[in-house]
Amino acid sequence: MLARAITHALVGLEPRRVEVEADVHDLGLPSFAIVGLPDRACAESRTRVRSGIIAAELEFPRGRVTVNLAPAELRKEGSGYDLPIALAVLAASRQIPQSELSRHASVGELALDGRLRRVGGVLAVAEGARRLGIEFLICPPESAPEAALAGVRPIPVSHLAEAVAYLRGEHEPEPVQIRDDEEPPPLPDLAEVRGQERARRALEIAAAGRQNLLLAGPPGTGKTMLGRRLPGILPPLDDAAALEVTRIHSVAGLLAPEQPLVRTPPFRAPHHSASTAAIVGGGPGIRPGEASLAHRGVLLLDELAEFQRPALEALRQPLEDGIVCIARAAGRAVFPARFQLVATMNLCPCGARGDAGAACSCTAQRLAAYRAKLSRALLDRFDLVVSVPRPRASELAAGPSEASAAVAVRVALAREALAILPLRRTPDADALLSRAVDRLPLSGRGRARVARAARTIAALAGADEVGPDHVAEALAYRSPQELA
Amino acid sequence: MNEQLALAVFASETGTHLVKPPDTARWRDHLRRFDAGAYERRLADRGYRFVSGLPPLLRAIHDPPPGLFVRGVAPVEMLARPAVAIVGARACSGYGASVARSLGRELAAAGLVVVSGLARGVDGEAHRGALDAGGTTVAVLGCGIDRDYPAAHADLARRIAETGLIVSEYAPGVEPAPWRFPARNRIVAGLASATVVVEARERSGALITADLALEEGREVFAVPGEITSALSAGTNALLKLGASPLTCAADVLASFGIEPDVHDVVADPLLELLPATADEIVRRTGHPAAEVAAALVALELDGRATAHDGVYRRTS
Numbered sequence: 001m002l003a004r005a006i007t008h009a010l011v012g013l014e015p016r017r018v019e020v021e022a023d024v025h026d027l028g029l030p031s032f033a034i035v036g037l038p039d040r041a042c043a044e045s046r047t048r049v050r051s052g053i054i055a056a057e058l059e060f061p062r063g064r065v066t067v068n069l070a071p072a073e074l075r076k077e078g079s080g081y082d083l084p085i086a087l088a089v090l091a092a093s094r095q096i097p098q099s100e101l102s103r104h105a106s107v108g109e110l111a112l113d114g115r116l117r118r119v120g121g122v123l124a125v126a127e128g129a130r131r132l133g134i135e136f137l138i139c140p141p142e143s144a145p146e147a148a149l150a151g152v153r154p155i156p157v158s159h160l161a162e163a164v165a166y167l168r169g170e171h172e173p174e175p176v177q178i179r180d181d182e183e184p185p186p187l188p189d190l191a192e193v194r195g196q197e198r199a200r201r202a203l204e205i206a207a208a209g210r211q212n213l214l215l216a217g218p219p220g221t222g223k224t225m226l227g228r229r230l231p232g233i234l235p236p237l238d239d240a241a242a243l244e245v246t247r248i249h250s251v252a253g254l255l256a257p258e259q260p261l262v263r264t265p266p267f268r269a270p271h272h273s274a275s276t277a278a279i280v281g282g283g284p285g286i287r288p289g290e291a292s293l294a295h296r297g298v299l300l301l302d303e304l305a306e307f308q309r310p311a312l313e314a315l316r317q318p319l320e321d322g323i324v325c326i327a328r329a330a331g332r333a334v335f336p337a338r339f340q341l342v343a344t345m346n347l348c349p350c351g352a353r354g355d356a357g358a359a360c361s362c363t364a365q366r367l368a369a370y371r372a373k374l375s376r377a378l379l380d381r382f383d384l385v386v387s388v389p390r391p392r393a394s395e396l397a398a399g400p401s402e403a404s405a406a407v408a409v410r411v412a413l414a415r416e417a418l419a420i421l422p423l424r425r426t427p428d429a430d431a432l433l434s435r436a437v438d439r440l441p442l443s444g445r446g447r448a449r450v451a452r453a454a455r456t457i458a459a460l461a462g463a464d465e466v467g468p469d470h471v472a473e474a475l476a477y478r479s480p481q482e483l484a
Numbered sequence: 485m486n487e488q489l490a491l492a493v494f495a496s497e498t499g500t501h502l503v504k505p506p507d508t509a510r511w512r513d514h515l516r517r518f519d520a521g522a523y524e525r526r527l528a529d530r531g532y533r534f535v536s537g538l539p540p541l542l543r544a545i546h547d548p549p550p551g552l553f554v555r556g557v558a559p560v561e562m563l564a565r566p567a568v569a570i571v572g573a574r575a576c577s578g579y580g581a582s583v584a585r586s587l588g589r590e591l592a593a594a595g596l597v598v599v600s601g602l603a604r605g606v607d608g609e610a611h612r613g614a615l616d617a618g619g620t621t622v623a624v625l626g627c628g629i630d631r632d633y634p635a636a637h638a639d640l641a642r643r644i645a646e647t648g649l650i651v652s653e654y655a656p657g658v659e660p661a662p663w664r665f666p667a668r669n670r671i672v673a674g675l676a677s678a679t680v681v682v683e684a685r686e687r688s689g690a691l692i693t694a695d696l697a698l699e700e701g702r703e704v705f706a707v708p709g710e711i712t713s714a715l716s717a718g719t720n721a722l723l724k725l726g727a728s729p730l731t732c733a734a735d736v737l738a739s740f741g742i743e744p745d746v747h748d749v750v751a752d753p754l755l756e757l758l759p760a761t762a763d764e765i766v767r768r769t770g771h772p773a774a775e776v777a778a779a780l781v782a783l784e785l786d787g788r789a790t791a792h793d794g795v796y797r798r799t800s
Contacts, residue, residue: 195763196763197763197767198762198773198776198777201777216794217794353577353793354794360575360577362575363574364573364575368634368636386794387761387793388794389763389793389794389795439784439785439787440785469775472779472782473775473777473778473781475781476762476777476778476781477777480791480793
């Protein structure tokens with residue numbers, strides 16, 4: 001007999017309907033084959049499904065079992081097909097009713113003892129089910145809150161036997177409790193940063209204006225520490241943004257079960273050895289990269305100049321358009337990637353430059369080569385550039401500085417002001433900006449960045465137009481000539 | 485004139501340092517076949533010139549070049565005007581860069597021609613300072629004048645050629661080579677009646693320039709630096725040897741007999757605090773970082789302060 005179960009494959013973030021067909025023939029030699037372009041993890045499902053069915057004290061059909069994953073031309077990846085395959089095989093051998101199975105989508109990996117394990121991308125699978133008009137999704141309990149976000153009713157089952165009992169109408173799983181009141185773990189606080197008044201201020205402006213920030217200075221001055229404190233002063237994500245972020249993090253398998261909806265802006269800090277595919281996404285299965293995982297949040301590139309040049313150049317598209325398009329032989333995927341970039345770098349390869357207490361030993365050539373690693377085009381994408389000098393011992397001994405919570409309030413207010421107020425420049429402010437273009441090395445793009453930063457500064461100050469003071473301060477964060 | 489052009493081309497082609505015709509068959513053969521008219525036309529096509537009539541100061545050095553290849557629209561008489569050379573380390577500190585920049589600006593503003601070598605660091609900053617002031621500046625290259633070396637200074641070279649001159653004793657097409665730079669330095673020192681060394685390590689090219697200037701009996705100024713910094717070792721050694729310490733542009737102007745303009749500058753209390761980082765000023769004044777940033781930018785726009793690697797300094 002032939003039976004069908006429904007699940008979804010992911011192409012990038014897009015769910016594609018996959019029908020899991022199982023055919024059991026009593027005649028012929030016993031065999032179990034899975035066809036329909038399964039990858040390695042998916043083909044290995046045979047072993048897990050057989051063991052799982054036996055462990056659930058059900059009968060694995062004795063004849064020839066063929067499973068087809070349709071459409072056959074779409075690559076199937078991962079272990080999430082275990083549960084639909086098992087259910088289809090059980091339905092084909094008349095151990096569960098096909099009529100019930102047709103009303104459910106399913107996803108999950110089987111353990112050898114028949115328990116269900118969570119897989120990534122359940123949110124997208126659930127969204128696919130909802131689009132097909134399927135109301136129920138059978139999934140592991142840890143994935144249930146995530147599935148509920150998509151608007152389907154999750155059926156949490158912890159064991160294959162439980163799923164079978166449910167489909168036979170013998171067991172009603174407990175309804176999912178969605179807890180959205182869980183306190184997110186505390187983020188690092190700005191109060192821990194002593195001194196660095198200018199960098200703190202730039203961080204606040206970056207947070208309010210969603211602007212990209214480059215912190216340059218000798219090692220050990222707290223550049224990374226500052227960068228890590230940006231998420232703590234960003235406002236929480238609104239509903240639409242939270243769902244977008246959750247979808248990406250679900251595909252990457254990063255969701256915490258107790259926190260299905262990502263409400264805090266994500267923070268990603270890939271190591272500088274990261275490949276281009278790791279940064280912007282890719283790989284045979286087209287996975288989202290760090291740039292997409294940082295969507296609506298912060299991407300911190302520590303030691304910017306140590307990153308591979310192709311990886312950095314690949315960031316230019318998402319920085320400009322807020323998306324990453326990846327085309328591979330396996331298909332094409334578009335991931336959202338509207339992140340805020342924070343980068344740190346030393347002023348020279350040896351790191352001593354900018355440090356009054358150390359002598360830089362870099363030759364002019366080494367210095368030029370170090371700075372040439374960053375293309376003008378990339379440096380132009382930083383709205384705010386701040387030199388972070390080494391703090392003195394007296395600063396480090398000083399009392400704690402302003403806490404993140406206080407800064408976050410100002411940032412939230414400024415975001416509102418930026419959204420509703422026109423914030424035009426006064427004639428005086430315009431005159432100052434023109435004078436700066438004449439007197440300073442400031443490109444056309446640089447001018448636009450200064451104008452944008454000035455607007456944010458005015459919003460932070462609670463002003464209703466952009467005055468010369470705001471423009472002057474914005475000019476202090478322009479890209480310095482020595483990095484050009 | 486023709487023989488000098490032939491000699492300059494011969495020296496460039498053979499890669500030798502020649503100040504007068506050698507007594508070799510190869511030279512005589514070269515001279516016989518050299519078509520000076522055609523060569524000059526080729527130079528003119530590219531906007532270049534060859535000058536054999538050297539300015540008196542340069543002619544006075546013990547091994548003057550046969551002549552100079554010149555790029556730029558300014559008249560070559562510019563080379564005979566009172567000039568000061570500003571040289572120093574390529575990997576200079578922020579202090580060296582800002583001193584070179586403001587010296588270039590003030591000396592050019594006072595009417596001196598600023599001569600330097602178009603290298604990275606101090607040289608480039610000195611040229612930029614002179615251009616900032618709308619003054620004239622001359623770059624002496626250790627390669628052909630058609631080579632933008634270093635490549636990062638291609639744009640600077642173009643700007644210099646618009647109002648000043650780029651000169652070299654080497655014919656167009658000659659590639660930069662390490663041994664040519666000391667030879668170039670004698671022309672830098674030779675064109676100027678005073679040489680200022682801004683920052684130099686021990687045994688550096690800038691010190692060679694200073695030595696050459698001293699040999700020709702020209703004035704040498706050294707900018708004092710921290711005694712602990714390797715970048716000041718060369719300049720401090722010069723001071724020990726008797727070079728004049730340079731503490732302001734007026735020191736150089738006085739040696740040219742130029743009275744510096746005494747203009748009333750409204751004292752800004754912020755200037756008194758420099759050099760300092762923005763954060764240090766925030767703590768010393770108690771003003772918020774936002775206000776301090778705006779005030780520092782105002783000083784920068786007035787040309788009274790510059791920032792380098794996060795440290796703000798006075799320009800004079």
